Amino acid sequence: MTVAEKPNVVYILTDQWRAKATGYNGDPNAVTPNIDRLAAESLDFTNAIGTSPVCTPARAALLTGRFPTTTGMFMNDIPLSPDEQSIGKAFKAGGYDTAYIGKWHVDGYGRASYIPPERRQGFDYWKVLECTHDYQNSEYYDGNDPTLKVWPGYDAFSQTDDACEYIRQDRENSFFLTLSLGPPHFPHNNAPEDFQNRFKPEDVKFSPNAVFNDPEAEAFARKEAAGYYAHIAALDGCIQQVVDVLKDTGLEENTILIFASDHGEMMGSHGHTPFKKQIFWDESCRVPYLLRYPPLTANQKGRKVSTPLGTVDIMPTLLSLCGLDIPKPVEGSDLSACIRQGIELEDHLTLYMSVSPFSGKNHTDPAYRALRTQRHTFVKTADDDIYLFDDVDDPYQLTNLSGSPETAQIKSGLEQALANELDRIDDPFREKEYYLEKWGYEVNKTGEVPYSR
The missing domain is CATH 3.40.720.10 (Alkaline Phosphatase, subunit A)
Structure with missing residues (x-):
């Protein structure tokens, strides 16, 4: 071609x-x-x-x-x-x-x-x-x-x-x-x-x-x-x-x-x-x-x-x-x-993240790493909070299933999948200060890198 x-x-x-x-x-x-x-x-x-x-x-x-x-x-x-x-x-x-x-x-x-x-x-x-x-x-x-x-x-x-x-x-x-x-x-x-x-x-x-x-x-x-x-x-x-x-x-x-x-x-x-x-x-x-x-x-x-x-x-x-x-x-x-081919890739999931939250509205939020699958959202925050949502049955994410016995196996599997993804990209998921120091960023009191016009 x-x-x-x-x-x-x-x-x-x-x-x-x-x-x-x-x-x-x-x-x-x-x-x-x-x-x-x-x-x-x-x-x-x-x-x-x-x-x-x-x-x-x-x-x-x-x-x-x-x-x-x-x-x-x-x-x-x-x-x-x-x-x-x-x-x-x-x-x-x-x-x-x-x-x-x-x-x-x-x-x-x-x-x-x-x-x-x-x-x-x-x-x-x-x-x-x-x-x-x-x-x-x-x-x-x-x-x-x-x-x-x-x-x-x-x-x-x-x-x-x-x-x-x-x-x-x-x-x-x-x-x-x-x-x-x-x-x-x-x-x-x-x-x-x-x-x-x-x-x-x-x-x-x-x-x-x-x-x-x-x-x-x-x-x-x-x-x-x-x-x-x-x-x-x-x-x-x-x-x-x-x-x-x-x-x-x-x-x-x-x-x-x-x-x-x-x-x-x-x-x-x-x-x-x-x-x-x-x-x-x-x-x-x-x-x-x-x-x-x-x-x-x-x-x-x-x-x-x-x-x-x-x-x-x-x-x-x-x-x-x-x-x-x-x-x-x-x-x-x-x-x-x-x-x-018009197919679905059943095993594919996507990793997303917030590494060092910033701005007046976000700087007190915890960092997190998360996975999205065809059906579920799984989130682990820097405060060790866990969220699990069934995005098919609960598209507005109103019910956190992380503590439900019925979803314990799903939670365990996604937790391992998240660990595997972080290992693949060599991300230790540490506190935000680790990443700021690693990349040499200086931030203000709301966690932002100051910018000019």
């Missing part, structure tokens, strides 16, 4: 979009008709898990296929080594054109600083800012020009326009394009006004695991949720725009199209306030993950794949689907058989 015959890859990466917050997953608040249609044409990985559910660690795991304890990328605003054998470099080495548009957040040298080519992990076409959530005044750098520019209007719309122009370009090679959109990450008051006007706080319907005893806390959650769903509705149109341009250019058949997020958002579930992630609950760690590639998915449209897909599994899976070499340091698993 020549490079021109290999499939293109368009990877739409959103920020803080939890898996439940889509129409096709039954959320009554989510207005996502375009994404719902895409879901009906795609494989839906129902157990897609953020390997470390917060921005920088999740994005580093996506780029490297390696765990945070291996790369040191377990906190926000720290630099990913330019020596990593990243997904961008792997596609580039395979003859692909590479492009990245939008939020980056793995450079670690200031959220508005220029990122030189040697720190772009193999991506050539480059319209990027390290990090911003000022969606109506969003800055970026264009290629090697060190002058800040501003996306016009709501940045997700302009970034999607730019991605579509990139797709339309004539080229000899196949391409790997990442469109990295900032919403629906907070703030939740800066979606386009017409979308904000569609969602009223009093109309929000919370899931059964969001119970409020404080009227002020409920009012705050309702206000934030309305803005969250406004962002989601706005992005729904962006996804359709990409779908349309692939069809219009005749590239639909030979393009792997992915819609995903880096991590989720608690939004009041289990007593956790809006904006919170990092923790092990489903709303924080599970993300939407749709994959459409007509030559392989046309005969299994709408299939729900229950095999767990960790962030670290994405790089080897995509490289395999495109016939490219998987770098030896990659720790994730190639799950392409789920797509090629």
